[in-house]
Amino acid sequence: MKHYLITQWNCDLYDLGWLQRRRKVFERFTLPSVQAQSNKNFEWIFVSDSRTPDEFKQVLNSYGASVIYHDFENHNWKIPRKENETPIEKFTRLETIGDIVATYIGKQDTDYVITSRLDNDDCLSYDYISKTQAFSKDIWDGNKFWLSLVRGYKWADDKVYPHNTKWSSFLSFIEDPENLETAYQCVHKLAGESGYPVNIIHKGVSPSWLEVIHGENQLNRRKRGRGERDAAEVQERFNFKNG
Numbered sequence: 530m531k532h533y534l535i536t537q538w539n540c541d542l543y544d545l546g547w548l549q550r551r552r553k554v555f556e557r558f559t560l561p562s563v564q565a566q567s568n569k570n571f572e573w574i575f576v577s578d579s580r581t582p583d584e585f586k587q588v589l590n591s592y593g594a595s596v597i598y599h600d601f602e603n604h605n606w607k608i609p610r611k612e613n614e615t616p617i618e619k620f621t622r623l624e625t626i627g628d629i630v631a632t633y634i635g636k637q638d639t640d641y642v643i644t645s646r647l648d649n650d651d652c653l654s655y656d657y658i659s660k661t662q663a664f665s666k667d668i669w670d671g672n673k674f675w676l677s678l679v680r681g682y683k684w685a686d687d688k689v690y691p692h693n694t695k696w697s698s699f700l701s702f703i704e705d706p707e708n709l710e711t712a713y714q715c716v717h718k719l720a721g722e723s724g725y726p727v728n729i730i731h732k733g734v735s736p737s738w739l740e741v742i743h744g745e746n747q748l749n750r751r752k753r754g755r756g757e758r759d760a761a762e763v764q765e766r767f768n769f770k771n772g
Contacts, residue, residue, distance in 0.1 A: 531706075532571040532643040532662060533634060534563065535713060537626050538589060539649075541601045543580040552588060554650045558684075558741050558769045560592060562652040565768035568659040571645075574633065576626050597633050601625075627713035637706045641669050643676075644712040645701040652684070652739035652767045653699075660730075660737060665703045668728055673704040675712075675720050675727040681738040682763060687772065690757040692740065695729060696720060699738040739767050 536559070539548060563573060573594035578601050581589070589596050604625065630644065643665050647653060657678070664676055677700055682689040700720055702712040715723050764771075 530641055530643065530662065530666070531634075531637045531639045532645070532658065533630070534571050534573045534645050534647055534658070535626075535630055535711070536573070536575050536594070536647050536649050537713070538575045538577045538596075539581060540576060540578055540599070540626065541604070543578045543582065545582050545585060548581070548585045548588075551649060552585075554741065554743055556770075557772070558652045558739070558767075559647065559649055561768045561770060562655075562739075563647070565655045566653070566658045567655050568662065570662070571658050574630060576629055595633075597629055599629050627711040627715075630711050630713060631709035634709055634711075639706055641665070641703055642706050642709060643701055643703050644709075646698055646712045646717065648698055650741050650743065651698070652741060652769050654735065654737045654739075654766050655768060656735075657699075657737050660734065661701050664728070664730055665701070669703060671705065673702070673710070673725050675723070675725055676701040676703060677720075677727055677729050678734060678737040679729055679731045680734060680736045681740065682736055682767075683740045683742060684760055684769075685742040687760045688757050689739065689760045689763055690755065691736065693731070695727070697738060698740075735766070736763075739763070739769070 575589055575594045575596045577589055577596055577598050579598040580602060643661060645661055660678060661676060668674060677695055679693050679695055681692055681697060683692045696718045698717050700712055700717050704710060721727055
């Protein structure tokens with residue numbers, strides 16, 4: 530088994546001001562949660578734009594992850610990877626990232642490969658890697674599948690509330706090492722349309738991820754829900770820093 534945690538850091542986003550603002554969120558939430566993983570048997574991969582300013586490349590290179598710099602200039606995100614793939618709107622920059630990561634990983638001498646998604650402004654529970662590997666091992670039968678740990682939290686203004694979703698941005702994809710497709714083969718909300726089964730892990734499993742709602746979220750939005758409580762109550766589980 531080989532396990533890769535994938536973070537698309539800044540593809541077609543290379544403004545230094547934005548990068549510096551996102552760095553603060555990353556270093557408060559994402560980085561410490563990954564560093565605190567109880568299971569260290571994984572490789573963290575960043576995908577970054579080659580136009581990233583050199584001074585920020587130094588920052589990315591300092592985090593201990595493998596950084597893939599790719600030239601996204603003039604890239605048409607709306608072109609499908611294969612001529613017979615439709616509808617075209619299903620194919621965005623995330624699928625391109627899947628190709629980049631698959632090329633980087635290459636063919637591994639292992640029975641199966643796990644790729645897991647993590648945005649650069651979100652957070653993992655300390656046992657996320659361990660749970661993902663354990664469930665993958667139990668389910669693996671030689672056929673590709675998705676793994677969804679559906680229980681998590683949303684964080685906003687130092688409060689958290691439970692948020693369970695089958696199609697979170699923390700999905701993992703498990704596959705044999707031939708012709709890798711990775712967890713970035715499609716937008717996470719379309720995993721159910723990929724043709725591969727989605728294994729839902731819910732009962733008896735503690736919350737495994739935390740989405741951070743902040744001023745520059747592109748896809749998430751702030752909302753309230755039942756069970757809201759102080760973020761300090763889950764801080765030990767996710768290892769984020771106080772503001």
